[in-house]
Amino acid sequence: MDFQMIIWMIVASLAAVVIFTVIGFIPGTDETSVLLPISLAVVLTGVSPNIVLTFFIASIVTLNITNLMPAALVGLPGGVMSSPMIEPAIYIKNEGRSAMIIKKMAAASLIGVVISIPVSLVLANLLIPLADVIRPFASYLFIIGAIFLSMISKNKILSILSIIPLAIMFQSLRHLYWGLDIVPADKNITVSFFLGITAGPLLFSLFSLLNKKNFNEQIVDGYNEIIIPKEDQEMTSMNPFKILTISERKFASIGALISNFFFVLSPVGLTILIGNTAGNRKKEPLEKATTSITTMSSVVQSTYLSGIIIPLLALGIPLSPVALGPGAALFNAPPVLNLDNNIHHLLSGFEFTIAVLLGSAIAMAISYFLIIKYARRITSLILRYVPHESVLGLFIAFVLLLSYMDGGVINIFGVLMIGLLSGSLNKLGVNYGVQFMSLYAAPLLVELLGKLG
Amino acid sequence: MKKALIKIWGDVVDAKELILSIIIISVTTMGLFLLAPKSDKLPIELFFGLGGAVIGFIITVILFKPKRIIKKEKK
Numbered sequence: 001m002d003f004q005m006i007i008w009m010i011v012a013s014l015a016a017v018v019i020f021t022v023i024g025f026i027p028g029t030d031e032t033s034v035l036l037p038i039s040l041a042v043v044l045t046g047v048s049p050n051i052v053l054t055f056f057i058a059s060i061v062t063l064n065i066t067n068l069m070p071a072a073l074v075g076l077p078g079g080v081m082s083s084p085m086i087e088p089a090i091y092i093k094n095e096g097r098s099a100m101i102i103k104k105m106a107a108a109s110l111i112g113v114v115i116s117i118p119v120s121l122v123l124a125n126l127l128i129p130l131a132d133v134i135r136p137f138a139s140y141l142f143i144i145g146a147i148f149l150s151m152i153s154k155n156k157i158l159s160i161l162s163i164i165p166l167a168i169m170f171q172s173l174r175h176l177y178w179g180l181d182i183v184p185a186d187k188n189i190t191v192s193f194f195l196g197i198t199a200g201p202l203l204f205s206l207f208s209l210l211n212k213k214n215f216n217e218q219i220v221d222g223y224n225e226i227i228i229p230k231e232d233q234e235m236t237s238m239n240p241f242k243i244l245t246i247s248e249r250k251f252a253s254i255g256a257l258i259s260n261f262f263f264v265l266s267p268v269g270l271t272i273l274i275g276n277t278a279g280n281r282k283k284e285p286l287e288k289a290t291t292s293i294t295t296m297s298s299v300v301q302s303t304y305l306s307g308i309i310i311p312l313l314a315l316g317i318p319l320s321p322v323a324l325g326p327g328a329a330l331f332n333a334p335p336v337l338n339l340d341n342n343i344h345h346l347l348s349g350f351e352f353t354i355a356v357l358l359g360s361a362i363a364m365a366i367s368y369f370l371i372i373k374y375a376r377r378i379t380s381l382i383l384r385y386v387p388h389e390s391v392l393g394l395f396i397a398f399v400l401l402l403s404y405m406d407g408g409v410i411n412i413f414g415v416l417m418i419g420l421l422s423g424s425l426n427k428l429g430v431n432y433g434v435q436f437m438s439l440y441a442a443p444l445l446v447e448l449l450g451k452l453g
Numbered sequence: 454m455k456k457a458l459i460k461i462w463g464d465v466v467d468a469k470e471l472i473l474s475i476i477i478i479s480v481t482t483m484g485l486f487l488l489a490p491k492s493d494k495l496p497i498e499l500f501f502g503l504g505g506a507v508i509g510f511i512i513t514v515i516l517f518k519p520k521r522i523i524k525k526e527k528k
Contacts, residue, residue, distance in 0.1 A: 027463070027464070037499065037503060040499070041499055041500060041503070044499075075463070076463050076464060077463070086463075096526070201462075202461075202462055205461050205462065206461070209459065209461070209468070215457075215459070215468075218459040218460050218461065219457060219458065219459055220458050220459065220460045220465055221458070222458070222465075222522075223458070223465055223520045223521055223522045224460075224464055224465040224520060224521045224522070225521075225522045225524065226521050226522065226523055226524070227524045227525070227526050228523060228524070228525055228526060229526050230525070230526045380523065383519065383521055383523055384519065384521075384523055385514065385519070386514055386519065387466075387470070387474075387513065387514065387517045387518060387519040387520070388461075388462070388464040388465070388466050388519065388520065389466050389467070389470045389471045389473075389474040389513060389517050390474055390478070390510050390513040390514050390517065392461070392462065392466070392471060392474065392475065393471070393474030393475045393477065393478040393479070393509070393510070393513055394478055394506060394509070394510050396475045396478070396479060397475070397478040397479045397481075397482040397483075397506050397509060398482075398506065400479050400482065400483060401482050401483065401486060401502045401503075401506070404483070404486070405486075405498070405499065405502075
């Protein structure tokens with residue numbers, strides 16, 4: 001790795017910061033549906049793996065902090081990861097403390113990055129000797145994960161009962177496409193199925209509008225009134241230690257630390273679990289909301305970073321929801337990368353570490369400064385000029401494009417089918433985490449079911 | 454069709470403009486994707502598709518106005 005390479009890695013980080021700062025502030029842009037196509041495009045251009053990894057790490061760090069802003073300021077989720085924060089965010093907003101919470105979230109996000117990078121690099125190095133032992137059991141971990149996430153969800157029985165039907169739906173589509181020769185037998189469609197789950201609730205809501213009775217129920221009298229909170233006058237410090245209280249720092253740090261060990265579980269599931277557990281230790285409502293939202297801000301970063309760093313550095317197989325979803329292009333992007341020749345094989349431990357450190361440091365430094373100084377102004381600009389119609393339209397077009405690329409016209413309707421089932425299950429209370437895990441567990445689960453006769 | 458404001462996915466939209474937005478962005482996205490030169494190496498088709506999405510997005514941003522009333526908090 002020479003000097004020129006370092007310069008290119010810095011350029012890649014800056015590009016990632018610019019792209020994902022804009023995307024992050026747009027409400028409703030799902031992480032996977034923006035990270036995957038862009039990183040896939042970068043991989044396929046054939047640039048050096050050092051640059052690819054630096055770009056990706058800078059992308060997730062930037063997106064995970066900018067996504068929090070629409071949630072904190074106006075109560076709209078920036079992406080999937082910030083959706084659990086909406087409830088505490090609206091409470092804090094109604095208490096008139098939005099300006100304060102933005103800074104706290106940015107500081108907690110910084111803690112999440114600072115803790116999870118060294119911890120996940122160490123964990124990955126510890127796992128390297130175990131890699132050969134774990135590898136054959138990888139798919140069993142997804143089944144255990146789906147059951148585990150169901151057990152800790154609000155609707156346990158419903159979630160557990162939905163695992164097998166979901167798995168059957170995914171596998172039946174895959175087998176149908178193989179049978180019709182639409183996709184080659186060695187290709188496992190994942191990207192568009194993932195998008196189908198993610199777009200499920202939106203697709204379901206859109207389809208219910210076609211029912212006259214449902215349509216009339218959704219009608220509102222006037223425009224959405226949004227109050228942009230005032231600039232915070234009391235707290236002008238940029239020092240994260242001054243912005244957060246001791247207790248908030250403690251929960252953010254512990255949350256980030258713990259989540260590294262659970263890198264195989266759904267990031268959003270972990271964020272909800274750890275954030276609410278932290279919040280529940282507080283009695284006073286404002287303190288409770290603040291604690292849970294800052295802990296979540298930190299955990300969002302650590303789940304994403306550990307979810308990509310650990311499987312990529314230790315195993316080279318996508319053994320976490322982050323690796324299978326948003327980070328999939330780093331493991332498998334034929335013809336440039338495949339499961340026997342990807343970032344894991346192409347970079348030495350030292351090169352890997354440098355790329356991770358460089359990407360995260362640049363992204364975190366710029367976004368932290370930007371958020372603390374300009375979060376209010378950027379949000380106000382986006383809300384004034386970008387209509388919700390455009391965002392929903394863009395999302396639908398993305399789903400359409402990636403569905404078609406994955407499996408042609410028939411897959412557009414296949415993904416629609418997934419969206420409608422996932423969306424209705426979602427409305428009934430089966431969360432994303434359980435559904436994603438079921439997608440990963442599907443091949444083995446269906447194979448085992450088939451053997452039962 | 455008269456203006457029907459509906460609440461979906463946490464914000465207010467005009468039903469007609471929502472349908473138009475979905476159609477416009479889908480057409481520009483898939484249109485450019487299908488027009489892209491075929492190539493094995495580079496994901497040119499993907500770039501064209503994403504470019505089409507950006508174009509469609511910009512068209513709808515210009516055509517339609519957000520259904521939001523932005524107020525500054527006063528104290």
